[in-house]
Amino acid sequence: MNALRFPDDFVWGAATSAYQVEGATGEDGRGPSVWDTFAAVPGNVKDGDTGDPGADQYHRYGEDIELMADLGLDSYRFSVAWPRVQPTGTGKPNQKGLDYYRRLVDGLAERGIRPMATLFHWDLPQELQDRGGWENRDTAARFADYAEIVFDALPIRDWLTINEPKTVVECGYRFGSHAPGFTDDGRAFVALHHLLLAHGLASQVLHEQHRGRRIGPALNLHPTYPSDDTPEALEAARHQDGLENRVYLDPIFKGFYPEDTLRWISERSPMREHILEGDLVTISEPIDILGVQYYTPVFVDGSGERVFLHEKAQADWLEIYPEGMYDILARLTRDYPSVPIVITENGLPTLDVPGPDGHVRDEGRISYLRDHLTAMHRAIGEGARVEGYHVWSLLDNFEWAEGYSQRFGIVYVDYENQRRIPKDSALWFREVVKSGELR
Ligand code: GBH
Numbered sequence: 001m002n003a004l005r006f007p008d009d010f011v012w013g014a015a016t017s018a019y020q021v022e023g024a025t026g027e028d029g030r031g032p033s034v035w036d037t038f039a040a041v042p043g044n045v046k047d048g049d050t051g052d053p054g055a056d057q058y059h060r061y062g063e064d065i066e067l068m069a070d071l072g073l074d075s076y077r078f079s080v081a082w083p084r085v086q087p088t089g090t091g092k093p094n095q096k097g098l099d100y101y102r103r104l105v106d107g108l109a110e111r112g113i114r115p116m117a118t119l120f121h122w123d124l125p126q127e128l129q130d131r132g133g134w135e136n137r138d139t140a141a142r143f144a145d146y147a148e149i150v151f152d153a154l155p156i157r158d159w160l161t162i163n164e165p166k167t168v169v170e171c172g173y174r175f176g177s178h179a180p181g182f183t184d185d186g187r188a189f190v191a192l193h194h195l196l197l198a199h200g201l202a203s204q205v206l207h208e209q210h211r212g213r214r215i216g217p218a219l220n221l222h223p224t225y226p227s228d229d230t231p232e233a234l235e236a237a238r239h240q241d242g243l244e245n246r247v248y249l250d251p252i253f254k255g256f257y258p259e260d261t262l263r264w265i266s267e268r269s270p271m272r273e274h275i276l277e278g279d280l281v282t283i284s285e286p287i288d289i290l291g292v293q294y295y296t297p298v299f300v301d302g303s304g305e306r307v308f309l310h311e312k313a314q315a316d317w318l319e320i321y322p323e324g325m326y327d328i329l330a331r332l333t334r335d336y337p338s339v340p341i342v343i344t345e346n347g348l349p350t351l352d353v354p355g356p357d358g359h360v361r362d363e364g365r366i367s368y369l370r371d372h373l374t375a376m377h378r379a380i381g382e383g384a385r386v387e388g389y390h391v392w393s394l395l396d397n398f399e400w401a402e403g404y405s406q407r408f409g410i411v412y413v414d415y416e417n418q419r420r421i422p423k424d425s426a427l428w429f430r431e432v433v434k435s436g437e438l439r
Contacts, residue, residue: 003437004377011114011388012433013075014068014410015345017121017163019051020397022081024058028096031087033123034133038179049403055395055413055420061104063420067411068394069111071426072433076113077344077390078104079121079163080150082143089125090142098153105154115156116342116390118218119147119202121163122172122179129180134168134191137274140198147202151210159206160218160291160344161199165248167220168195177401189269193279196251200282207285217252218291218344221245222298223327227309232302239264240300253336255284290332291344293392294372297324313368314349315406322371329379329386340385346372347392349399349406352423360412360423369425373438391429395420 019025019035039050057064068076082089084097105115120143128139151159162168171178173188182188199217206215224241226233242261250258257265257275266272296318299307311320325346332341348368352360369391380386396409404415410426413419432438 003435003439004374006377006436006438007380008436009387010436011074011342012429013073013077013114013116013388013390014071014394015077015390015392016055016057016394016397017079017118018081018084019054019121019123020393020399021055021057021078021395023052023054023056025051027058028084028100029087029094030081030097031083031089032126033081033083034126034129034179035123037126037129038181041181044181045401046403046405049398049405051398053415053418054398056418057395058100060418060420062107064394065104065107065111065113067420067422068108068113071410071422071430073113074433075116075388075390076108076394077116077118077160079118079123080154081123082120082146083123083125085149086125086146089128089139090145093149093153098149101150101154105156109155114158115154116158116160116344117150117154117156118160118163118344119143119150120161120198122168124179133180134173134194134198135187137194137197140194140201143198144201144205148205148209151206151213157213158289158342159213159215161202161215162195163218164220164293165192165195165199165217166244171401185268186270189265189271190274192247193271193274196248196283197279199252200279200285203285203287204282214288216287216289216291216339217248218293219245219248220293220295220345221249221328221332222296223324223331224298224300227299227301227307230302233300236300236302236304239304240298244298249336251280251283252287253284253338255280287339289387290336290339290341292328292332292341293345294325294328294343295346297321297327314351315402318348320348320368322368322375325372325375326379329376329384330382333379333382333384337385340387342387343376343389345390345392347408347410349408351407352412354412354414354421358421360421362423362425365410365423365425366428369429370438373432377438 176183226237396407396413399406412421
């Protein structure tokens with residue numbers, strides 16, 4: 001087969017988030033976040049794991065930058081921990097917290113690696129949660145203040161606002177599997193509106209104060225399909241697509257919530273009462289980039305139940321379906337064409353451990369990545385404006401409610417001594433990055 005060539009200026013990178021890799025949750029004035037609180041409650045996280053010591057990137061960022069340079073990466077997507085910058089979520093910035101990110105960004109620059117920073121990857125300062133968290137409209141305003149501090153302090157061109165608002169809504173407020181651990185649809189969709197409002201307000205701040213920089217959301221999009229061709233399954237898939245995709249994309253791109261989804265939400269949540277005049281103008285502040293995270297499709301049957309038709313990964317929710325990468329990019333190109341796309345996450349957990357020779361032979365991850373990059377390449381060939389791709393994740397890390405049991409890294413982390421071992425997938429990815437080709 002001929003090699004598949006990517007555009008010369010295509011950006012290759014890897015992603016992480018603060019609570020998942022930094023560790024050092026009590027250092028240099030960092031305040032507690034909702035995830036510290038949530039993880040401290042027995043039963044919430046597998047094996048009682050917490051963000052400490054994680055991959056200890058707070059102390060080992062220098063080594064990690066060298067690792068990225070060795071892999072030839074163009075870009076590192078990381079997140080800024082709000083409770084490091086504002087320990088209680090409001091007020092004067094904590095200089096030591098900002099200094100950490102400045103050292104990280106400067107170190108990346110020395111190695112020619114571009115930073116891409118996420119403002120919020122779920123680690124809300126606990127004190128803001130105590131005041132109602134995302135159910136409280138004020139949290140969106142506090143987020144804009146925080147964003148302003150970070151924009152001023154860090155020389156970064158590309159920003160992402162909220163990581164996966166859907167996961168906060170679904171896992172944090174509907175299923176209770178993530179912080180803050182609620183199971184309440186009524187509250188969930190109020191939180192959704194305020195998360196989008198926070199996205200819009202922060203985007204406005206960047207546009208007003210920092211011309212030439214770019215900002216957008218990081219959305220986990222799930223291409224949604226009927227599992228059979230009955231009218232019931234088609235209807236269920238359309239409904240599910242509203243909850244998975246349109247309820248985030250439509251307000252951001254078009255300035256309105258999709259009517260069918262809003263009707264369904266209104267039957268279970270007072271969300272509508274929280275949509276004030278002007279909010280949708282704020283939320284639809286034009287974005288400069290769209291972060292897309294793709295892992296899995298969602299197939300639903302006529303009763304609306306999710307069904308799995310393909311091989312599953314070592315994670316219940318992840319059905320391996322590379323065509324979904326093509327489909328979601330083709331759909332964005334058709335229905336939401338205005339901005340360039342950056343793949344901000346795509347990856348697979350595997351159980352591989354170092355063999356006697358020290359190699360981690362994660363063949364499953366290599367074929368997952370190869371198949372998804374192939375699908376992405378096809379979409380680009382048909383006009384999808386994809387500028388870059390970040391694998392999730394650079395390192396094995398704290399996989400939220402699964403703790404350290406699910407390893408998504410292309411680099412293995414030995415949690416006994418924090419040693420990093422590039423897996424075979426990292427060596428494979430290095431070749432793709434270096435050649436700009438998939439062979
Ligand atoms: C992304 O979430 C996150 O951005 C990243 O932090 C994470 O490490 C990575 O992907 C891998 O998971 O409670 O039954 O719904 C992807 C979406 C949402 C998928 C939470 C797993 C938990 C199972 N994730 N979900 S459930």
